[in-house]
Structure formats: structure tokens, C-alpha cells
Amino acid sequence: MPITRLSRSWHRAATAGAIAAAFAWTVRASQPAPSLSLHVPVPPSAVAVDGRDTYTYELHVANEGDVALNLTTFELRTDAAGAVISFAGDRLAPLLDTPADASAPFAVAPRSHRVIYVDLGARAVSHGQPARVSRVRHGVRATAPDGTEIRMHDGEGLRIDDRAPVVLGPPLAGGPWAAVYHAEWPRGHRRVFYTVDGASRLPGRHTIDFVKLDDQGRTARADVDVVSNTLGYGAEVLAVSDATVAARRDGVTEVPLVSARETRHAPEAAAGNFVSLDLGGGRFAVYEHLRPGSLRVREGQRVRRGDVIAALGFTGSSTGPHLHLHVGDAAAPLAAEGQPFVFDSFRVLGRYADVGLMGRARWLVEGEGPRTRERPSPNAVVDFGPAPRPPGR
Numbered sequence: 001m002p003i004t005r006l007s008r009s010w011h012r013a014a015t016a017g018a019i020a021a022a023f024a025w026t027v028r029a030s031q032p033a034p035s036l037s038l039h040v041p042v043p044p045s046a047v048a049v050d051g052r053d054t055y056t057y058e059l060h061v062a063n064e065g066d067v068a069l070n071l072t073t074f075e076l077r078t079d080a081a082g083a084v085i086s087f088a089g090d091r092l093a094p095l096l097d098t099p100a101d102a103s104a105p106f107a108v109a110p111r112s113h114r115v116i117y118v119d120l121g122a123r124a125v126s127h128g129q130p131a132r133v134s135r136v137r138h139g140v141r142a143t144a145p146d147g148t149e150i151r152m153h154d155g156e157g158l159r160i161d162d163r164a165p166v167v168l169g170p171p172l173a174g175g176p177w178a179a180v181y182h183a184e185w186p187r188g189h190r191r192v193f194y195t196v197d198g199a200s201r202l203p204g205r206h207t208i209d210f211v212k213l214d215d216q217g218r219t220a221r222a223d224v225d226v227v228s229n230t231l232g233y234g235a236e237v238l239a240v241s242d243a244t245v246a247a248r249r250d251g252v253t254e255v256p257l258v259s260a261r262e263t264r265h266a267p268e269a270a271a272g273n274f275v276s277l278d279l280g281g282g283r284f285a286v287y288e289h290l291r292p293g294s295l296r297v298r299e300g301q302r303v304r305r306g307d308v309i310a311a312l313g314f315t316g317s318s319t320g321p322h323l324h325l326h327v328g329d330a331a332a333p334l335a336a337e338g339q340p341f342v343f344d345s346f347r348v349l350g351r352y353a354d355v356g357l358m359g360r361a362r363w364l365v366e367g368e369g370p371r372t373r374e375r376p377s378p379n380a381v382v383d384f385g386p387a388p389r390p391p392g393r
């Protein structure tokens with residue numbers, strides 16, 4: 001799983017579907033009104049997880065004034081549920097980006113911003129039944145050093161993107177594969193921004209890292225430090241769709257031991273060996289950390305769903321051999337905004353409530369069964385079934 005520094009660059013240019021914010025505040029007559037703004041760079045679309053629609057996006061809260069503010073409450077309301085969902089204190093902290101000052105976890109310094117990571121799912125219901133959300137309204141409360149309370153709301157709110165997510169075939173065959181990700185991991189893909197060509201983007205917004213397991217939940221044979229002992233190492237990586245190879249990189253070397261890996265990588269090297277497939281419609285499937293010398297495709301080549309394109313490896317910024325998969329709106333791994341995707345089919349075998357047990361204990365057997373056009377839930381254990389046979393092959 002890649003680790004790099006979090007960029008705090010602020011998107012000032014409005015993007016398609018961004019919020020036109022309307023603000024309200026209460027201030028003392030003797031004090032100047034704080035300058036505040038709300039912004040959603042990439043509006044979400046509905047993605048099915050365990051039979052419910054989920055919505056993943058970031059709300060940027062900017063303090064453009066000259067005094068520090070302290071966030072106290074974040075509220076949201078959907079048009080599918082009447083109640084306001086409120087987050088404060090210990091409920092708000094996990095939604096926020098890593099603070100610049102750990103002793104002031106809710107502070108927004110002058111001329112800076114904070115990010116609230118929104119992963120709306122189970123609460124988007126009406127009378128206990130799943131409901132499609134078309135608009136979300138946000139409210140934020142903060143206090144100034146003199147105790148003044150500032151209340152912000154975003155007027156008409158955020159309109160949900162009504163485009164369906166990209167539907168992919170299996171990136172790997174069989175299982176068990178752990179679908180490793182979580183919205184609240186401070187250094188997980190979900191929260192790592194990269195600045196490329198002066199623009200800050202979040203390519204890993206919907207990334208899943210796939211780790212191979214055996215039936216007991218182990219990730220390796222014998223010595224777990226030996227890269228080649230990892231169960232998934234060398235597994236065939238499959239084209240998830242009929243597509244064109246948009247970009248590739250091979251020749252990044254591996255080390256034989258996990259403990260010998262480099263802990264610091266330049267951002268452009270984080271992906272290691274990679275393949276990017278042009279899926280059409282401005283969407284690209286990006287596979288990272290591939291084994292050196294294993295790439296079977298060249299730029300411009302057409303591939304069919306199920307074609308073997310490479311092998312799972314241990315290159316780039318990685319804590320262990322696994323397959324990184326994301327969909328972005330550009331071919332370069334870090335120069336894209338992450339886009340939602342689902343798999344056309346897979347079977348859920350269970351999940352890890354504590355991902356720290358992966359490799360040491362078997363997963364929890366719950367939520368079993370087939371899934372169609374869904375995304376695996378965080379740290380679910382899945383089976384993709386036999387490798388698909390490309391038509392005419």
C-alpha cells in the first residue's frame with residue numbers, strides 16, 4: 001500500500017458539479033466576519049456495497065480569514081432521509097484529515113483548509129429501506145478564538161453525479177483475496193493527495209489492494225519476509241475489460257525480502273511497474289506494483305477482458321506483495337482523480353473486522369454469498385471464480 005506525504009494544496013478553481021456555496025454566520029458586531037468556504041472537487045455517484053448505495057467524496061472547508069477557527073460540528077442531510085446526521089468530537093475526528101498540529105485536531109489555520117472525508121452509506125435510508133440519494137446538504141460549525149460561533153451551510157447543497165460507475169471484470173482469478181481498504185485509515189489510499197503539474201488530486205479515492213490468502217487466512221508460506229513466499233506473488237493479473245493499453249512501466253526492480261524494501265519513494269516511483277488500460281469514456285484502470293519483466297502488453301495494444309497482462313509483484317511503494325487497482329480519469333497513476341468502479345460478479349467469503357489479524361487468523365464468516373455489480377466492502381474476503389476465457393482464444 002503506497003505511502004507518501006499528504007499534499008495540502010487547495011483547489012481554487014471550480015470543477016463540474018462543484019458546490020456554489022452560500023454561507024450564514026453569527027458574529028459579534030465588533031468583530032470582522034470570518035471568511036469561510038465549502039467546496040467538493042469531485043461529486044460522487046452511487047456505488048453499491050452489500051446491497052446499499054454508498055457515496056464517497058471530500059468536503060473541503062477553507063478558512064480564508066486572518067484568525068484561526070476550531071471546527072466543532074459537521075452535519076449533513078440527504079433528500080432520502082429526513083434526519084440531520086451530526087458529527088462532533090470523537091465522531092468528527094475520524095472524518096478529518098491529519099491535523100498539522102496534533103494538539104489542535106479540529107483547528108483550521110488562517111489561509112488554510114481542512115478536508116472532511118465523507119463516506120455516506122448505511123445512513124442513506126428512508127424508513128429502514130435503501131434509498132437513492134440525489135442531493136446532500138452540508139453544515140459546519142466552528143468557533144473563533146473569542147468564542148464567536150460561525151455556522152456555515154452550502155445552500156442548495158451537492159448534487160450527486162447520476163452516472164453509473166464503471167463495471168469491471170475480475171482483475172485476478174479465484175481466491176481467497178482480501179480486498180484491503182478503509183475510509184478512516186489516515187495514510188490509506190483514500191486520504192493521500194498527490195500534486196502533479198500544480199494540481200492536487202486524489203487518485204486512490206476508490207483504490208482496492210488485493211492480498212492473496214489461504215483457507216486459514218495466512219498470506220505466505222514459511223518465512224513471511226521472503227517475497228517469493230507470499231501466496232499472491234506471481235499471480236496472473238487480468239484485463240478487467242476490452243481496452244487499449246494507454247501506459248505502462250517495466251524494469252523497476254524488486255528486493256528479495258520484504259524487510260529490505262525502500263521506505264521512501266519519489267511520488268512518481270510509488271506505483272512501481274504498472275499498466276494503465278483505457279476503458280473508454282475518459283476512464284482508465286490502473287494496476288500497480290507488478291513484477292519486473294512480467295508485463296505482456298505494450299502501449300497501444302488492444303486487450304480483451306480476461307487476457308493476462310502481467311504478474312503480481314513487489315515494486316514501488318508497497319508494504320508487501322499485492323495488486324493495487326484503481327480507476328482514474330487519466331492514464332498516469334498519480335495525475336488522475338479516482339473514479340468509482342464495481343465488479344460484475346464475485347463471491348463474498350467473509351471479512352476482517354480487524355485487518356491486523358490478516359495473515360495470522362482466519363476471517364470472520366459473515367455476509368457470504370454472490371454479489372453482482374458491487375464493490376467489495378472494506379476488508380472483505382472474496383473469490384472471483386475461474387479465470388475468464390477471452391472470446392476466440
